[in-house]
Amino acid sequence: MDLIIDASYLAAAVLFIVGLKQMSSPVTARRGIVWAGLGMLLATIVTFGTPELLESEHFTVNLSLIIAGIAVGGGYAWVSGKRVAMTDMPQMIAMYNGMGGGAAATIAAVELLKAGEAFPGESAAAYLGVDVAILAILGAVIGTVSFSGSIIAWAKLDGRLHLSKIVPGQHIVNAILAIATVVFAILVYFSADLTTITIFYALALIVGIFITVPVGGADMPVIISLFNALTGLAVGFEGYVLGNAAMIIAGIVVGSAGSLLTHLMAVAMNRSVANVFFAGVGTGPAAADAGQQEMKEIQAQDAGILMAFADQAIIIPGYGMAVAQAQHKIWELVQLLNERGVKVKFAIHPVAGRMPGHMNVLLAEAGVPYDMIYDMEDINADFRNTTVTLIIGANDVVNPSAKTDTSSPLYGMPILDAMDSDNVIVIKRGRGAGFSGVENPLFFADNTKMLFGDGQKAANELIQAVKEL
Amino acid sequence: MIEGLAAIYIFLLAGFTGYEIIARVPVILHTPLMSGSNFVHGIVLVGAMYALGIAETTTEQVIGFIAVLLAAGNAVGGYVVTERMLEMFKSSKRPDLKTSEAAGD
Numbered sequence: 001m002d003l004i005i006d007a008s009y010l011a012a013a014v015l016f017i018v019g020l021k022q023m024s025s026p027v028t029a030r031r032g033i034v035w036a037g038l039g040m041l042l043a044t045i046v047t048f049g050t051p052e053l054l055e056s057e058h059f060t061v062n063l064s065l066i067i068a069g070i071a072v073g074g075g076y077a078w079v080s081g082k083r084v085a086m087t088d089m090p091q092m093i094a095m096y097n098g099m100g101g102g103a104a105a106t107i108a109a110v111e112l113l114k115a116g117e118a119f120p121g122e123s124a125a126a127y128l129g130v131d132v133a134i135l136a137i138l139g140a141v142i143g144t145v146s147f148s149g150s151i152i153a154w155a156k157l158d159g160r161l162h163l164s165k166i167v168p169g170q171h172i173v174n175a176i177l178a179i180a181t182v183v184f185a186i187l188v189y190f191s192a193d194l195t196t197i198t199i200f201y202a203l204a205l206i207v208g209i210f211i212t213v214p215v216g217g218a219d220m221p222v223i224i225s226l227f228n229a230l231t232g233l234a235v236g237f238e239g240y241v242l243g244n245a246a247m248i249i250a251g252i253v254v255g256s257a258g259s260l261l262t263h264l265m266a267v268a269m270n271r272s273v274a275n276v277f278f279a280g281v282g283t284g285p286a287a288a289d290a291g292q293q294e295m296k297e298i299q300a301q302d303a304g305i306l307m308a309f310a311d312q313a314i315i316i317p318g319y320g321m322a323v324a325q326a327q328h329k330i331w332e333l334v335q336l337l338n339e340r341g342v343k344v345k346f347a348i349h350p351v352a353g354r355m356p357g358h359m360n361v362l363l364a365e366a367g368v369p370y371d372m373i374y375d376m377e378d379i380n381a382d383f384r385n386t387t388v389t390l391i392i393g394a395n396d397v398v399n400p401s402a403k404t405d406t407s408s409p410l411y412g413m414p415i416l417d418a419m420d421s422d423n424v425i426v427i428k429r430g431r432g433a434g435f436s437g438v439e440n441p442l443f444f445a446d447n448t449k450m451l452f453g454d455g456q457k458a459a460n461e462l463i464q465a466v467k468e469l
Numbered sequence: 470m471i472e473g474l475a476a477i478y479i480f481l482l483a484g485f486t487g488y489e490i491i492a493r494v495p496v497i498l499h500t501p502l503m504s505g506s507n508f509v510h511g512i513v514l515v516g517a518m519y520a521l522g523i524a525e526t527t528t529e530q531v532i533g534f535i536a537v538l539l540a541a542g543n544a545v546g547g548y549v550v551t552e553r554m555l556e557m558f559k560s561s562k563r564p565d566l567k568t569s570e571a572a573g574d
Contacts, residue, residue, distance in 0.1 A: 025495075036508060036548075044518070053518075056522060056524075065533070090500075096511075099543040102536075107513070225503055231510050242520070246512055248479050250509050251510055251513075260491045264491075365557050
């Protein structure tokens with residue numbers, strides 16, 4: 001039986017890797033998740049046959065609890081996962097990720113409690129062994145921080161929490177809390193009694209909350225990705241504790257893939273991961289001199305004519321488009337323009353949406369084929385040959401001061417060169433600054449016209465305008 | 470059990486594998502892939518099942534139950550959202566583009 005279980009775990013790990021590999025190409029991506037899902041199913045089923053489980057004196061109770069836990073936890077996740085809107089996907093991923101971190105941390109808790117009961121007052125290593133005890137405690141800290149941090153990230157992105165500070169001198173308090181957690185982690189190693197373990201977990205929970213609360217909304221994707229990597233690491237460590245190869249491999253693969261992804265996201269936003277934790281964009285005074293100029297308004301009818309007679313049009317969608325649920329209307333507009341012979345492309349900034357690739361998902365939901373969608377590096381040179389660029393709900397990712405103004409908080413961030421095209425039309429709800437609170441000189445440029453209004457309504461008017469021609 | 474050097478081998482090789490998977494991925498798939506890797510660490514479910522399965526005291530059973538509850542949420546939720554996202558990716562070479570709009574509830 002042991003051999004079958006171990007072989008199945010190995011097979012599951014292979015299926016995860018193959019699945020993830022397939023998910024890295026749009027053509028095979030759908031198959032990838034199915035492969036990975038089969039691996040998970042296989043691993044879960046064989047676990048019911050583990051000898052230690054079958055021989056436990058509490059077999060009936062424990063088995064019922066396992067089934068109840070899977071039914072309730074899985075059932076809740078199934079329903080919420082099916083219901084969540086595509087725009088809310090990032091916070092849902094944060095939530096599920098936090099649950100995984102919490103699970104890894106609670107597994108460690110069970111092991112540490114066992115060690116404390118077996119040899120009261122002695123080092124946890126007496127029962128677990130030095131290596132297992134250390135990794136159990138490390139996994140416990142990482143998993144717990146990921147758990148509470150992810151829940152805060154979920155609450156902030158879901159608009160349930162608008163806090164950016166808990167105490168004055170937050171960073172110093174955070175540092176003290178972190179040190180206290182490390183101290184208690186060491187104490188738990190030397191004496192795993194219930195009180196020490198409880199304080200240790202409580203501290204780790206608070207650290208997760210305290211480091212996530214000050215993180216600015218624009219930096220949230222980086223944090224979620226980081227917590228995803230951390231959960232992977234915690235799962236890998238607890239896999240070692242339990243001697244489970246599938247958990248080690250899957251956990252560490254996610255840990256390293258997630259770390260790289262976190263780094264790529266931070267680079268795309270011109271931030272370092274440390275910067276994300278210790279500073280917020282837009283808190284300083286924004287450059288004010290741009291406010292003196294006038295924005296030029298355009299009516300939907302004129303904008304529609306401009307687009308209908310263009311050779312090439314590029315659409316730059318931002319999160320604002322998704323919030324207004326305008327992606328379906330935009331796709332309808334694109335199809336109309338295509339029928340008139342206008343070449344249309346979508347340009348996506350790496351951090352458009354709430355996560356890299358989130359905008360692609362939102363466009364895909366509306367039915368836009370992925371070969372019409374271009375990454376920043378591939379399309380930036382093409383703006384020069386473009387008659388009209390339509391910007392809908394995007395702001396900071398087209399802000400030229402990221403290139404020209406060294407005092408701008410955005411300075412150095414790579415942007416889409418929308419200002420290079422002959423005409424720029426910006427669909428915008430109002431005259432205010434963007435997500436980061438920074439003024440955008442593009443909106444005042446000579447070749448820029450503003451189409452004020454809600455994204456969906458404006459897109460509708462554009463469709464009407466093109467249809468009437 | 471996996472111990473000592475063998476464990477270090479596994480840690481290292483798994484680390485490289487993860488790096489390789491992400492290194493060549495287009496930005497378009499970053500979110501689904503993050504979601505997919507989020508699903509993969511849902512494997513913590515088998516560990517949670519084990520921890521609860523061998524629990525002896527009521528405290529261990531309560532904590533183990535929480536572990537299974539959370540882990541099942543991670544695994545199932547991770548799968549559902551990833552599958553939903555990837556379902557929508559399609560190429561313009563296929564003509565059935567408009568049908569997908571009606572699919573959402």
